[in-house]
Amino acid sequence: MEKIPPEMRESVVTVDSPPESAQEVVERLQTTEPATRPELESALFEPPEQAVFALRDLSLWYGQKQAIGDVTMKCPVNRVTALIGPSGCGKSTLLRCLNRMNDLIPGVRIQGTVEYHSQDIYARDVDPVEVRRRIGMVFQKPNPFPKTIYENVAFGARVNGIKGKMDDLVERSLRQAALWDEVKDDLKKSGLALSGGQQQRLCIARALAVQPDVILMDEPCSALDPIATLKIEDLIRELVSQYTIIIVTHNMQQAARVSDYTAFMLAQEHGLMGRLIEYGPTTEMFTNPGDRRTEDYITGRFG
Ligand SMILES: Nc1ncnc2c1ncn2[C@@H]1O[C@H](COP(=O)(O)OP(=O)(O)OP(=O)(O)O)[C@@H](O)[C@H]1O
């Protein structure tokens, strides 16, 4: 990862100063006065492409506890947007806001708006089931149904009323998920008999079979070995020509490899809620971050 030369940035630590410990960095971040925080300014980046999602002042509470605060950002069509930040900063919560998965958690309260193609997905007349069909999700741990490979792909499509020849749909989805060649002779075998990486691609095929527009991925490679991870990353780059992808990842190299845009979040304000600190094109975020805290995070000083 390219380091920013000290002369280019006033706020950068000089090479001679002793490195801060992770604890010191976290304490400094938590005690910085709001007035000196540039996050709102640096977070106001707008991608030039058409927006699939427009979030405005989005906040979420689990009961009394606020998990995300005032997030405003747009996610562009046919691009990979990565959400990064330390554990507990609200990445998964934010991701789940995008397809109303948080509705399923009791005691959740949401403020602000999430527009999907200019439509407020939390509006009263919107059917959350239809939202989740168009905005699919792939989870951290591959979770195939205890059914055959074929049924794993066909089941959701049938439930969602997808018409057409099921054999063709299953083949097309498995091909799109780069799994067809490995399973075409074993479609009647259990999905659970596949390797972890294959199971994750099966889950991607299952998500694709309902013909979504967006795929949300919450750390889709964290349970996979490096080779299976690279396969999923290649697949993400292929899929993005047809889909919009939002991915949560803890792996900085992965964010740098697969995403076009990166959003950095931090749970601050004394550990209370996740804020968007900086958002921008991935190459810029990784080579010349605008905020000291982004730099601290991506260079591994905390998190
Ligand atoms: N179902 C829930 N009920 C109550 N609090 C929750 C729930 N899910 C998450 N939280 C809290 O909300 C905050 C944000 O959690 P979230 O899972 O979104 O973080 P994250 O950035 O995805 O973390 P990680 O990197 O560890 O997955 C945390 O403080 C967490 O404890």
Ligand SMILES: [Mg+2]
């Ligand atoms: Mg998470």
